[in-house]
Amino acid sequence: MTVADRVVPTWTEPLATGASAPIGGPLGRHAVVGRHWFWTPLRVCLLLAVATLALGWFSKAACAQQFFNEDNKTLELDWRANRPFTALCYSDIIPLYSAERLNQGGFPYRTKWVDDEGKPTAHDRYMEYPVLTGLFQWFNAKLAHGWVALSTSPWIPNGLPVVVYFDISAFWLALAWLVTVWAVLRTHRRRPWDAVLVAISPLVAVHAFTNFDTLATACAAAGLLAWARNRPVLAGILLGIGGAAKLYPLFLLGPLLVLCVRSGRMAAWRSSALSAVLTWIVVNFPIWYAYPDGWGEFFRRNALRGADPDSLYNVVMQWTGWAGFDGPLGFQQTPSVLNAVSAVLFLVCCAAVAFVALHAPTRPRVTQLCFLVVAAFLLTNKVWSPQYSLWLVPLAVLAVPRWKLLLTWMVVDALVWVPRMMFYLGVDPSNAKKGLPVDWFLGTVVLRDLVVLGLCAVVLYEIYRPERDLVRQTGEDDPAGGVLDGAPDRFTLNTAKLRGRVVPAGRPADELRT
Structure with a gap:
């Protein structure tokens, strides 16, 4: 090219x-x-991503400040005066260092402790994250402890172990987002500059270091790139690794399945799915076998969670006074109906996406369906943690590369963080007059969800009107399709297609492979 x-x-x-x-x-x-020997699109995008990630680190740096406590003559983390909320710098990485007992040096999934000890709500706890994310935290904690132990020289910067831990974690998370940018740019080779949107996304500046989600985005984006390069086994391995960090990369196997059914390319999908499942098992099996209780903590705690503040279920509950599907629940009671409803709604959305994939006049592109599936999961799930929006960034850029539209969504989504922090500031009765009412926060959540639904509508419109798809206007069928790119249909639910052969958008008839 x-x-x-x-x-x-x-x-x-x-x-x-x-x-x-x-x-x-x-x-x-x-x-x-x-x-030019140096300034390629990739290097420009990576440089812009580094600048955005640096801004993201500085936005969290206020929560990694230290102060000398004159009362007990010790150096402490400065979270006085509700700094995480007033400075909008809150990051899960910092409190999890002690909450997950990483400061004690124990191995996650083996280490057990008691939360609320001495209270009626006392209960056993283990590391609550999937295996790779838990091991990632433990590895960074070990590096932080080693750095602090070795940093006796005045020439080597030092600080509280939790601060060193945050900085080390941020370094790896930034590298993961650079991999995400690289993979997106390489996937659509005729549109490399679309990766600029991944590099400069406001969501990256706000949430790259809120939690550990860039690990999963890197695996998902790299897996799609491997699929685009006709390497289904490698794609499956990367998606399996991503699934061991956050489950959502495994969802991408669903869109690949229905598209392979439509095009008769099931051998590639079987290779990818089998390698993904085996990879996930290989990563998880040692921890499951050695520490089954610790391994299952992630699933238990997710089952116990109620409607997250950022979910539509919570919006309805707050605005109507509704008690929820399960009504008032006691401590450690599972919201079984809510779990079932969110699961069924997601499956219904997946079925609708599968229908679209098999019914559309022209086979949809891989990333269009991937975006729809992940967006459906976030919209129907009982939990939409703010950093989950990072999952959508690479998929949205690949699915619907309309710059104004995407930046509008990213800005709206990033701004949800402000009323969220201001609402939490006022949760404490002593700060009731300092925070925002919950309606401000809930209103931005609804606006965010409406914008995401609007993106889904645009994707569906372009699926049924492929001539409006900016990617296909370049003359390509599906640059992320791999074995699907330019493949003729073998099975479709569209009766019009059964009466004749339809040329995929962007491909002349003589280029179709039979």
């Missing part, structure tokens, strides 16, 4: 055209491009 085959965003995207004004305006029609 030559440089001339690339889509030039300053010619096609009004947002890019305006943004190019400080550096000379849109690319000239006769400009010579692609010959």
